[in-house]
Amino acid sequence: xxxxxxxxxxxxxxxxxxIVVAPIIMVVIYAFTTAQxxxxxxxxxxMGTYTVIFTRSFQLALVATxxxxxxxxxxxxxxxxxxxxxxxxxxxLIMLPMWVNFLLRTYAWMAILENNxxxxxxxxxxxxxxxxxxxxxTDLTYFRMIRTQGAVVLGMVYNYLPFMVLPIYSVIIKLDxxxxxxxxxxxxxxxxxxxxxxxxxxxxxxxSGVTMVFVPSVSTFxxxxxxxxxxxxxxxxxxxxxxxxxxxxxxxxxxxxxxxxVIVIVCMVVMNHFGEGEEQAVML
Amino acid sequence: xKKITALTLACxxxxxxxxxxxAMEESASGSSSYNFTAGSGSTAxxxxxxxxxxxxxxxxxxxxxxxxxxxxxKFEEETGIKVNYNTAPSNEELYSLLQSGGVNYDVIVPxxxxxxxxxxxxxxxxxxYSKIPNYxxxxxxxxxxxxxxxxxxxxxxxxxxxGIIYNxxxxxxxxxxxxxxxxxxYAGNILLIDNSRDxxxxxxxxxxxxxNTTDEAQIREAAQLVADAKARGVYDGQGMDEVFQIxxxxxxxxxxxxxxxxxxMHENNPDLAFCVPEEGSNWxxxxxxxxxxxxxxxxxxxxxxxxxxxxxxxxxxxxIWYASPNAEALEKYPAYYEExxxxxxxxxxxxxxxxxxxxxxxxxxxxxxxxxxxxLYNDLWIELGI
Numbered sequence: 001x002x003x004x005x006x007x008x009x010x011x012x013x014x015x016x017x018x019i020v021v022a023p024i025i026m027v028v029i030y031a032f033t034t035a036q037x038x039x040x041x042x043x044x045x046x047m048g049t050y051t052v053i054f055t056r057s058f059q060l061a062l063v064a065t066x067x068x069x070x071x072x073x074x075x076x077x078x079x080x081x082x083x084x085x086x087x088x089x090x091x092x093l094i095m096l097p098m099w100v101n102f103l104l105r106t107y108a109w110m111a112i113l114e115n116n117x118x119x120x121x122x123x124x125x126x127x128x129x130x131x132x133x134x135x136x137x138t139d140l141t142y143f144r145m146i147r148t149q150g151a152v153v154l155g156m157v158y159n160y161l162p163f164m165v166l167p168i169y170s171v172i173i174k175l176d177x178x179x180x181x182x183x184x185x186x187x188x189x190x191x192x193x194x195x196x197x198x199x200x201x202x203x204x205x206x207x208s209g210v211t212m213v214f215v216p217s218v219s220t221f222x223x224x225x226x227x228x229x230x231x232x233x234x235x236x237x238x239x240x241x242x243x244x245x246x247x248x249x250x251x252x253x254x255x256x257x258x259x260x261x262v263i264v265i266v267c268m269v270v271m272n273h274f275g276e277g278e279e280q281a282v283m284l
Numbered sequence: 285x286k287k288i289t290a291l292t293l294a295c296x297x298x299x300x301x302x303x304x305x306x307a308m309e310e311s312a313s314g315s316s317s318y319n320f321t322a323g324s325g326s327t328a329x330x331x332x333x334x335x336x337x338x339x340x341x342x343x344x345x346x347x348x349x350x351x352x353x354x355x356x357x358k359f360e361e362e363t364g365i366k367v368n369y370n371t372a373p374s375n376e377e378l379y380s381l382l383q384s385g386g387v388n389y390d391v392i393v394p395x396x397x398x399x400x401x402x403x404x405x406x407x408x409x410x411x412x413y414s415k416i417p418n419y420x421x422x423x424x425x426x427x428x429x430x431x432x433x434x435x436x437x438x439x440x441x442x443x444x445x446x447g448i449i450y451n452x453x454x455x456x457x458x459x460x461x462x463x464x465x466x467x468x469x470y471a472g473n474i475l476l477i478d479n480s481r482d483x484x485x486x487x488x489x490x491x492x493x494x495x496n497t498t499d500e501a502q503i504r505e506a507a508q509l510v511a512d513a514k515a516r517g518v519y520d521g522q523g524m525d526e527v528f529q530i531x532x533x534x535x536x537x538x539x540x541x542x543x544x545x546x547x548x549m550h551e552n553n554p555d556l557a558f559c560v561p562e563e564g565s566n567w568x569x570x571x572x573x574x575x576x577x578x579x580x581x582x583x584x585x586x587x588x589x590x591x592x593x594x595x596x597x598x599x600x601x602x603x604i605w606y607a608s609p610n611a612e613a614l615e616k617y618p619a620y621y622e623e624x625x626x627x628x629x630x631x632x633x634x635x636x637x638x639x640x641x642x643x644x645x646x647x648x649x650x651x652x653x654x655x656x657x658x659x660l661y662n663d664l665w666i667e668l669g670i
Contacts, residue, residue, distance in 0.1 A: 052670045110526070115535040144472075146535075147521035229521020230478055233669030241669075244377045246480050247655075247662035 027261075030254035043255035050238060050256065054263070057235040060149065061217035064156035065164075068213045069206065071157070072164035076205075077198075079165075080172035087173075094162045106155055106226050113146040113154075113227065120145075147229025155223035156213075163212035171205030172198065207271060215264055235260050341366040342583035345378065345389040347570075349548075350442075352596075352603035359590050365583045374479070374524075382407065382575070390578040391587055393441050395570050397481075400431040400652035402573070409576045410436045415585040418592035423611040426569055430651055438571035439588050440609035442600070444543045445639050445647055446482060446566040449527075453555050454537035462490035462561045464538060466513045475530055475539040476514070478522040480665035481650060482566070483510055486540060489563045496651040500660060507664040514668060531556060542568075543636050544606035550633070558636050560643050567639065567647035569609065607638035614638055 034040050079090045097105060112118045120142040123129060129140050145151055175198065183193045221236030230237065235256065242253030340363075348371040356367045370389065372378040375398040381387050382402075394402065402408050413419050419439055426440040450459050455470065464470060465486055477483050487506035488495045497503060513519065520536055527539050532552045546558040572591065574584045590596060597613035598620050600606075608614050617638075621629040639647070653661070 050666075050670070107529075110529060111533075114530070114533055116533050117535070144520075225478075225523075226526065229475075229523060229526075230669070231519075231521050233666065237669065238666065241662070241666060244374070244380055245662055245665065246376055247658040248376070248380055248383060249659075249662070250383075 024261075027254045027257055030251050031258045032255075033251060035249075035251065043252050044259070046252065047256070047259055053233050053235060053238050054260075056232060057218050057260075058263070060153055060234065061156070061214050064153050064160065064217045065210055065214045067153070067157050068161050068164040069210065072161055072209065073168055073206070076165045076168035077172060079169050080175075094165055098162060102159060103222060103226075105159070106223060109151075109155060109158070110146060110226055113151055115142045115144065115146070117146070119143075146227060147231060149228065149232070151227040152224050152234075155227040156217040156220065159223065160213040160216055163216075164209040167208040167212065168202060168205040171202050175201055210271065211268055214267070218264060219260065339366060340364060340580070340583050341368060342391060342580045342587045343368045343370070343389045344391045344393075344587060345370045345372055345381075345387070346393040346441075347371055348373065350393070350604055350606075352599040355591070355596050355599055359587065362590070363583075363586055365586060367587065376479075388577075388579060389575055390580045390584040391572055391574055393570050393572050395568050395650070396429065396431040397650040397652045399438060399571060399573060403432065403437055404652065407576050408437045408573045409578065409581075411439065411574060411588070412585060415582070416589040416592060418589050418594075418610075421594060421610045421612050422592065423609055423614070426609040429569060430649060431569075432571070438573050439592050440569050440571045441591065442544070442604070442606035443567065443569045443609055444606050444637070445560050445643070446485075446540065446542055446568070447546070447558050447560040448538060449531055449541050449546050449549065449556055449558050450538045451531065451534055451536075451553075451555050452557050454534070458557065459538070459559050460562050462486050462563050465540065466490065466509055466518065468516060468518065470537050471516065471518045472520050473537040474519050475527060475536050476510070476519040476522045477527075477540040478524045480661045482540065483522075483668075484661065484664070485566055485650070486561075489561065489565060492563065495564075495566065495648055496653065498654060498657045503657070503660060504664070507668070511668050543639070544604060547605035547633060547637055560639060560647065562646070564646040564648060566650055567644055568649065570606075601637075605637055 031043055032039055032041070034042070075090075079087055082090075110117075114120070123143065124141075129142075132138065133140055179197055179201070180193055183197045188196065219236045219239075221234065221240045224230065224232075224234045224237055228234075233241070239253050239256050239260075242249045242256065342365055344367060346369070350371070351369070353369075356369055359365065360367055370387075372381060375394050378392060378394060379398060379401070382389075382392075399408070413435075416439060422440055426443060427435050432438045448459050448462070448464065450464075452458075454473065465474065465476075477486075484503065484506045485495050487509040488497065488502065491502070491506055491509065493499075493502045493506065523530065523539075527541050528545070528549055530536050531539055531541075532549050534553065534555070543558060543560075546556065550556050550558075572588045574581060574588075578584055591600075592610065594610055594612045594616070597608035597610040598617060601608045601613060601617055602620065602624065608617070618629045618634060635643075
């Protein structure tokens with residue numbers, strides 16, 4: 001195997017070393033040092049204060065991941081079962097929004113969800129508020145949607161849903177049809193085929209989908225700032241604050257980032273363990 | 285077959301983008317090289333880096349939407365010096381950029397307290413004022429300020445105030461006090477400014493303390509005031525740049541922001557009003573400085589001198605709505621406005637842009653705080669977000 005071909009990987013290996021490995025080493029170094037250059041564990045000792053932020057970030061990311069899975073799996077399944085015409089159109093519709101810049105799309109959500117935004121104006125126009133006020137005797141003029149945790153979850157789901165659909169889809173579409181036929185021959189009805197054959201075989205796709213949604217969700221700072229009104233900090237905001245806030249403290253920022261990375265890695269390892277044995281299909 | 289068509293399409297699209305990018309690049313560099321031959325070039329050759337490349341340039345870092353861009357072209361045309369204009373989102377991010385060492389700016393335009401910090405950390409170099417004759421035109425009021433008491437490092441760029449922006453259709457009476465930011469009257473209808481210095485600063489003013497206090501108890505009391513209001517649901521959210529969309533769209537009634545930006549918002553939503561609260565507020569000066577490790581020192585001086593001129597200040601003021609420290613420009617602005625737009629400048633708006641002496645009298649400038657105090661601000665700010 002060790003022939004000339006392996007040289008072709010050299011550019012990528014160098015790229016990885018420079019752009020991925022070196023920064024992680026720097027984060028580790030920063031996390032264990034002080035501004036004066038000494039080695040310390042103080043940065044980690046302060047982590048207890050931020051437990052609430054850690055919990056909140058993981059909770060919101062988890063909720064977003066579950067919603068993405070509930071929405072994304074059926075879509076991926078239906079897509080894989082339909083003909084190539086439907087697949088092509090569905091694929092374009094899933095990919096199209098990703099061609100527009102992520103921040104612009106999130107800005108658009110601000111305009112939609114604002115108190116005086118598109119959605120509230122629409123409700124106003126169809127007389128929804130009058131109706132509700134008439135029934136309940138309230139004096140509602142808008143629904144509070146933006147600057148809430150719900151809006152943050154919405155932003156995560158909206159932005160990361162394609163990353164759930166695509167890996168699941170690509171696994172299901174490659175399933176060996178003879179397996180499904182065999183299951184049916186043996187007397188399984190379609191629910192049973194799905195439960196015993198399709199779903200277990202699609203788990204690798206689910207796992208990579210979950211990873212690809214959960215990881216960016218847990219570290220986002222733009223979505224919580226734009227749609228969550230920064231009311232409650234998420235990990236991304238906390239880390240950003242260390243680098244770009246008034247007290248420039250890359251040491252503490254690196255320590256928080258490192259702890260977050262470790263927790264995420266642990267989560268992923270546990271999850272992959274859970275899906276072990278089903279890994280014949282390709283991990284994306 | 286289909287794949288080949290798609291590939292061809294993609295390639296031609298990419299090629300098209302690439303070519304148009306090249307064309308733009310070419311026209312940009314083309315204009316500056318043309319100007320180089322036409323330019324004076326009086327100081328060319330003094331600078332090693334510029335002689336090496338044979339091209340004079342200056343690297344500027346300022347804030348977004350903070351210059352009339354035609355000034356950049358005008359400067360390039362007059363001097364043949366290519367301007368690489370960059371922007372940073374805030375003083376803190378600029379500081380972080382400079383610390384990380386990945387940038388090579390010559391001229392930066394930080395605010396007062398950040399200038400003090402940069403001077404104390406020996407990151408700026410003294411200016412050669414003989415190369416900046418336009419410095420004379422800067423009003424004495426903006427010289428010798430606390431951040432640069434002996435006028436060694438800075439040439440003021442703009443100044444302004446921090447205040448309360450409110451939507452007149454959504455409040456019961458004109459707002460005059462910081463009290464509104466901490467009371468329940470407009471609870472859930474207020475945007476809290478999203479940086480610790482300004483947010484705790486307004487509480488310090490309200491409590492009657494010095495905004496530059498290093499007294500931990502006072503700072504904690506101010507932070508507590510903000511935290512209590514937040515816990516009671518007074519603020520619907522926190523934001524900086526988001527304020528434009530929120531206030532222009534009439535989505536919230538009240539926000540805290542800077543006078544110059546208020547004027548931009550007012551252009552889009554005339555229902556908005558601005559007040560500098562009676563308890564006092566922050567007035568700030570942003571000034572041009574040259575970094576210690578600047579490579580294009582002569583070009584940087586030329587740029588600063590050009591920007592400090594009365595014409596540049598007039599153009600800038602008209603574009604960004606922040607007041608000029610150039611006395612002549614500030615005085616001429618109403619006439620300039622009338623000449624440009626064919627209608628007189630609203631005196632009220634002019635006084636918001638360039639706060640009169642009696643308003644400035646109750647305002648104060650942020651000073652650089654010691655590291656412990658900055659850390660305290662940061663901790664309290666994070667507590668607020670927990």
